[in-house]
Amino acid sequence: MFLVFASLLFLIIASVMLGKKNLWVAQGLFKIREWIALQPMGIWVVAGFFISYVLFFFIPIFLNTRGVMLQNLGDVPTTMLVGSDHQVIVEGMSRDFFFTEPKFVIRAYPYPPFTLLFHTMFLPFHSVGSYWAISFLTLTAFALVGFFIPVQFNQQKKMTILPTFYFITGLFSYGFQFELERGQFNLISVSLALTSIWIFHKYPKIRWLSYLFFTMAVQLKMYPLIFILGLIDNWQDWKGISKRFVLLGVMNFVTLFILGYKNFITYLQVIKQYAADGAATSNWIGGHSISAFVNLLSATITGEYVNPDWVWLQILFTLIVLICFAIIVYRAYKQNLPGPNAALLLGCAVLAQLLPSVSFDYTLSMMPVVLALVFSDIRKIDRGLSASIFLLILGMAYGSVQFSFTQKLVTAEMLFINPSMILLLVSAFPALFLLMVSALGLGFSQNITTQMKSQP
Structure with a gap:
């Protein structure tokens, strides 16, 4: 690389x-x-992915130092039983809240109150049936946003090469497998947010449904709130944008009280506790937030996970990411083209994974569907050298997050001796950082317009 x-x-x-x-x-x-x-832009994306495939699959499986084919690398960090996160929410939270007294319970997970209500649909099932249900719902969400909606945004109403590439590779990706193994619902939440963007731009007469889906997305996982920037059809209409954002803000705030005032207070207490303990709970190689990466880098070099002397590096990374994102937003504002800005959607997806103090690798499951949507219909692209380079970087970064840290570790130990260099290759943070840089670079390539068609 x-x-x-x-x-x-x-x-x-x-x-x-x-x-x-x-x-x-x-x-x-x-x-x-x-x-x-x-050369067609797809060549560089696939070429970049192929480089990551060789580094993080071909080499660790076949060309490792043990001289055998390593089939049991533990691609997904599994628990004793599949669907452990799902069962905790259904059995340990939703069932306890709705079928025990008193109904006010202290919850250990920072999920909005609506999450408990959402998971009541799984209560009629036994544990195995409940896991089957959440798994098929997740697969449906993946197909909806990774295949159906990209087709709808395409001018010719067909699935083109790059969205197909992202859809197929995403089905076998580490992040998607991890999402299914834990019974998580990140893809369900993100699919609701992206579906709301699709409805908002394609069917203006039923935007109330778009707002409903967006509110549901935010109330399942708070980070899809960043996708509110996709609900802008005219960047010059500040009055309309302000009204829309205020409306959505009020809707989401009111929904936090859906299970009562006491449960809302409990949610705030859990969020506060997670914010205070974020450094301690994110020190895992399967976490890819900025704070997790800096903590792991500090532990690798100094032996201390939470080192005050390393706060400057976390601040620096945060500022760089926010500046890149701000420039992407400004670019979208200056273009002011109809439809959701594709580079901005990519930037939103990356930012949602880097900023939270706790962000584990199952959130990587959103990247294939987001990129399928980003490349669903590119009207005009300058096939210059700079655009080709950024597409190659994007392909390598995307390919990198498709493989588990267990596979990367084998390659990293073969290539590097320095532990800090090993971390740079194993963690998903550098790849996500490059995806943000790619979104920025592509947005500023000469004559490039990554803007999707919005007219019905």
Whole structure:
């Protein structure tokens, strides 16, 4: 991966320095640049993914130092029984709340009160049947947002190559398997948010349904709130945007009281506790938030997970990510084109995973469906050198998050001796960081418009 970056950087610098002189080296470099610029964008995305495939699947499985095919790397960090998170919510929270006295219970998970109400639909099932139900619902959500909605946004109403690529690879991805193994509902929540964006732009007459879906998404997992930026049809209409955001804010605040005032207070107490203990609960290699990465890096180098001397690095990463995201938002504002801005959707998805203090790898399950939507209908793209480079980086970063840290660890230990370098390759944070940079870079490539069609 680093060799690829170095080669591309050398190509750019050398071709610029040599200019258009009649030197055979310069002419060769410019021909290479011209060839790169003429290639379809899908080639670079797939090429980047292939590099990650070789690094994080082919090498650890077949070319490892043990000289055997490693089939039991533990791709997904499994628990004793599948659906453990789901069972905790259904049996330990929803059932206790609705069928025991008193109904006010202290909950250990930072989920909004609506989450308990949502999971009551699984109460009639026994434990196995309940897990089957949440698994098929998750698979349906994946198919809805990863296949059906991208087709609807396509001008020709067909599934093109890149969305198909993301959909198929996502079905076998580490994040999606992890989501299913724990019985989590991140994909359900994100699919509700993305469906609300689709309804908002495609069917303006029933936007009330869009607002309902968006509120449900936020009340299941709070982080989809960032996707509210997809509910903008005219960036110049500040009055309309303000009214819409205030309405959604009131709807979501009121919904927090859906199970009563006491349960709302309990939710706030749990959130406060998680915020205070965030550093202690995110020190796992399967976490990819900024705080988790900095804590692990600190522990690797200094032996201390929570080191005050490393706060500056967390602040620095946070500022860089927020600045990148702010520029993407500003770019969307300046373009002011109809329909959801695809680069902004990608930025929202990455930001939702990097900022929370606790963000585990099952949230990576959203990336294939988000990218399928991002590339569902690109009207115009400048196939220049810069765009090709950012697409290659995007492909490598996406490919990296499709494989488990257990597989990456084998490759990292073969390539590096320094523990901090191993962490850079194993953690999903660097890949997500590059995805944010890719969204920013593609948005600023010359003549690129990653804007999806909104008219019915």
